Amino acid sequence: MQANKIICGDCLEVMKDFPDNSVDLVLTDPPYGVDLEYDIYEDTKDNWYRLMDVVLPEIRRVGSMAILPCCQIKRLQWFYIGHKPDWLICWYKGSVGTAAYVGFNDWEPLLVYGKNKGVCMHDFMACTPKPFDNGHPCPKPIDWAVWLIDRTTKPNDIIIDPFCGSGTTCVAAKMLGRHYIGIDISEKYCEIARKRVEAAEKGITVKELDKGQKVLF
Numbered sequence: 001m002q003a004n005k006i007i008c009g010d011c012l013e014v015m016k017d018f019p020d021n022s023v024d025l026v027l028t029d030p031p032y033g034v035d036l037e038y039d040i041y042e043d044t045k046d047n048w049y050r051l052m053d054v055v056l057p058e059i060r061r062v063g064s065m066a067i068l069p070c071c072q073i074k075r076l077q078w079f080y081i082g083h084k085p086d087w088l089i090c091w092y093k094g095s096v097g098t099a100a101y102v103g104f105n106d107w108e109p110l111l112v113y114g115k116n117k118g119v120c121m122h123d124f125m126a127c128t129p130k131p132f133d134n135g136h137p138c139p140k141p142i143d144w145a146v147w148l149i150d151r152t153t154k155p156n157d158i159i160i161d162p163f164c165g166s167g168t169t170c171v172a173a174k175m176l177g178r179h180y181i182g183i184d185i186s187e188k189y190c191e192i193a194r195k196r197v198e199a200a201e202k203g204i205t206v207k208e209l210d211k212g213q214k215v216l217f
Contacts, residue, residue, distance in 0.1 A: 001017075001018055001019070001022060001181075003158055003179035003180065003181055004174075004179055004180060004181075005181060005182075006164065006167065006170065006182040006183075006184070006190045006193045006194050006197070007181065007182065007183045007184075007190075008183075008184060008185070008186070008187045008190040009183060009185065010185055011055065011058075011162035011163065011183040011184075011185070012054060012055060012058060014162070014183050015058050015059075015061075015062050015160075015162060015183070016058070018062040018160075019062070020061055020062065021061075021062070021063070021064050022062055022158070023062055023063050023064070023158045023159065023160045023181070024063070024064055024065065024117075024153050024154075024157035024158050024159065025063060025064070025065050025066070025067070025149065025152055025153050025157065025158075025159045025160075026059045026062065026063035026065070026066040026067070026068075026159075026160050026161070026162065027066075027067050027068070027145060027148055027149060027152075027159055027160075027161055027169045028059070028066075028067075028068050028160075028161045028162050028163045028164070028169065029068065029069060029138070029140050029161075029163060029165065029168075029169075030048075030051065030052065030055070030068060030069075030071070030162075030163045031043045031047075031048060031051070031163065032048065032069075032071045032072070032138065033045040033046075033047065033048025033049070033071060034071075034072075036137045036138055037137055038137060038186070039186040039188045039189060040185060040186050041185060041186070048071070049078070052083070053082070053083075055162065056083045057083075059113075059162065060113050060114070062160070063113075063114065063160070064114050064115075065112070065113065065114035065115060065116055065152060066111075066112075066113040066114060067089070067110055067111065067112055067113075067148055067152070068110065068111055069091070069108055069109070069110055069111070070108070070109045070110070070111050073100075073105070073108070073109060076109060079111060085111040085112055085113055086112055086113055086114060086115070087112040087123065088109045088110065088111065088112060088123065089109070089110040089112055089123045089124070089125060089148075090107055090109065090110075090123060090124045090125070091107060091108045091109070091110050091125050091127065091144070092106060092107045092124065092125065092126045092127075093105075093106060093107060093108060093127070093128055093129060094106060094126075094128045110125075110148075116151070116152040116153070117152075117153075117154065119151060119152065121151040121152070125144075125147050125148070127141055127143045127144045127147060128141075129141050129144075134166050134192060134196070135166065135188070135189075135192045136165045136166035136189055136192060138165070139165065139166045139168060140165075140168045140169075141168070142168055142171060142172055142175075144168070145168050145169045145171070145172035145173075146172045146175065146176065149169075149172050149173055149176050149178060150176055153176075153178055155176070155177040155178065156177065156178065156179065157178050157179065158178070158179045158180070158181070159173045159178050159179065159180050159181075160180070160181040160182070160183070161180070161181075161182050161183065162183045163183070163184060164182030164183055164184045164189070164190075164193050165184060165189050165192075165193070166189055166192045166193055166196060167182055167189075167192065167193025167194070167196045167197055168196075169182065170182040170193055170196075170197050171193075171196050171197055171200045174197055174200045174201060175200055180197075
């Protein structure tokens with residue numbers, strides 16, 4: 001299993017060749033099932049349930065630890081019935097304008113499977129998403145991935161993101177001295193991720209790397 005690369009492909013097909021517990025952390029942000037316009041994936045609610053049912057067992061098989069958003073607070077019950085997490089992290093976003101039953105949706109649960117390596121950490125993180133255009137419909141803030149990777153892994157650990165999108169997890173892993181494997185079914189998003197990792201390796205922004213692109217670091 002060669003690390004430090006972005007693989008274009010179906011993550012289920014790619015991960016089936018990974019040995020059990022072969023990576024230290026799976027940190028990922030799967031599609032949300034809310035009809036976002038992805039490059040080639042149809043982001044319906046039904047597709048989301050089908051995808052999570054088959055991909056979660058594989059994520060848990062290959063990773064000693066896994067962290068991912070539950071996508072919607074009301075879906076927590078579904079996870080606890082069929083894919084019960086070991087713990088939750090509260091990701092406090094601050095109001096981002098998303099309506100909730102009682103006002104605004106200020107936070108999102110992160111599902112935690114497995115344990116980190118004895119490092120004490122809080123189960124509350126504050127990271128406010130800031131809108132930016134890097135060619136992907138739902139990029140995560142770099143601070144989100146940095147906070148989680150820094151607290152759950154050690155230098156030279158291996159981190160995979162089976163839905164790497166624009167590569168935020170891989171960029172954060174590179175910045176923190178970890179090894180990474182990113183997987184995405186879209187070649188378009190893989191190219192964005194590779195460019196962002198290349199920029200991180202050079203310590204510059206993507207705009208500095210290629211001023212013709214609108215991708216941001």
